[in-house]
Amino acid sequence: MSNKMWGGRFATGPDAIMEEINASIGFDQRLFRQDIAGSIAHATMLAETGILTGEDRDSIIAGLTEVLAEIEGGSFTFSRALEDIHMNVESRLREKIGDAAGRLHTARSRNDQVATDFKLYVRDTIDTLVVQVNTLQLALVTKAEDEAETIMPGFTHLQSAQPVTFGHHLLAYVEMLGRDAGRLLDARKRLNESPLGSAALAGTPYPIDRHMTAEKLGFDRPTANSLDAVSDRDFILETLAAASICAMHLSRLAEEMVIWSSAQFGFVRLSDKFTTGSSIMPQKRNPDAAELVRAKIGRILGALTALLVVMKGLPLAYSKDMQEDKEVAFDALDSLSLSLAAMTGMVSDMVPNRERMRVSAAAGFSTATDIADWLVRQVNIPFRDAHHITGQIVALAEQKGCGLEGLTIEDFKFIDQRIDSRIHKVLTVEASVAARQSYGGTAPANVLVQAARWKTELTGQPHEPRPLGKKKHGGHGDGGVE
């Protein structure tokens, strides 16, 4: 039997393989809410503009409401022969209300319908993702505030560079995530134009009111070009690009957690809730959740790449190729959502080992730059020369097998007579981080100010910086948990 919806000129139905390659119901059924909302808005508009009788509108809306309840209640049977969510819903509507169902598709096409549904879905998803990003940010800010005075090694090239505060390090991710949320919201702004009523590609001769349906569906305005409306997929590409960048940020943080939680680093302990054991090595706590978050960028960026390749070279307007947009996009957006949730849990639960971080921060002559800076400021030596002198000091410490703190004042004077005992003050990691109060620098005081700023922004409630030296929650290893 040929297809009820479009099979008028067909003598037979499709080959089984054709049905399999053609159907999208397996994945687009999750658009049912958006599809029904779009149809209700369309039917309402058709009645307001006199294209549909009030009676037909009422039975269409009542029928669609029942269909919605059936799908939500799990009693709806999806049919692959009916290809996609649009025809599944409409066919069920016809079973319920008869001929009036056939009038719903006046002045529209599946081409504008699917673009509308998918835009509504992506818009809702962006809203959820932004809330999730903000939740993760708040978890990071909360930790950052607790760890404003915790000193860890700062790395460049993964080599010890200068001491930084753990709070400062965590707040770096809060900044990245803030831009990620901004990118998602930018995409939302641009996507929020309604394709509905563009019909197949050329618009429609019926006196429809596209502004009305746009408004009913929460769009800012209708799209201005019907060809563009049915063939545009930048809204999902842009969202996937923003999602990829966000996933890349999560991947970097995940990688740091893997490193930090290794026995060799031992900077943090991840909770049992986000690690697994090994069936053969009893001592192991594997950071699986972090590793999986680290990996998810692969499929998220893969979705962006896949869809860009699908879209390139497609002539206007709609082509069936574009049905390939949904499966990968759903998977990518689901993956990002899951990654954000997992990362929020890991961040909230991780327990830093403050002593371990401090000891590691002091290793590798990490305050050498502070000696050079001292020479510049106290002895008025040009920085390049100060750098050279400091190099000799480091070499001496290396020779003596001690840290910079272990050098005596005689040692310093041996290298340069102009150095005096005040140098010892700048050698500690505490002094090093406390001194970096330049705007955006790592000093604990700065971290507390930035944490309060983010808390205010993320919660909408004013927050004052917590006073220095009053840690609220304990980590391991600092002996002085308050």
Ligand code: ARG
């Ligand atoms: N399932 C289709 C898709 O996802 C709906 C649009 C079909 N349009 C068409 N003219 N066959 O793209």
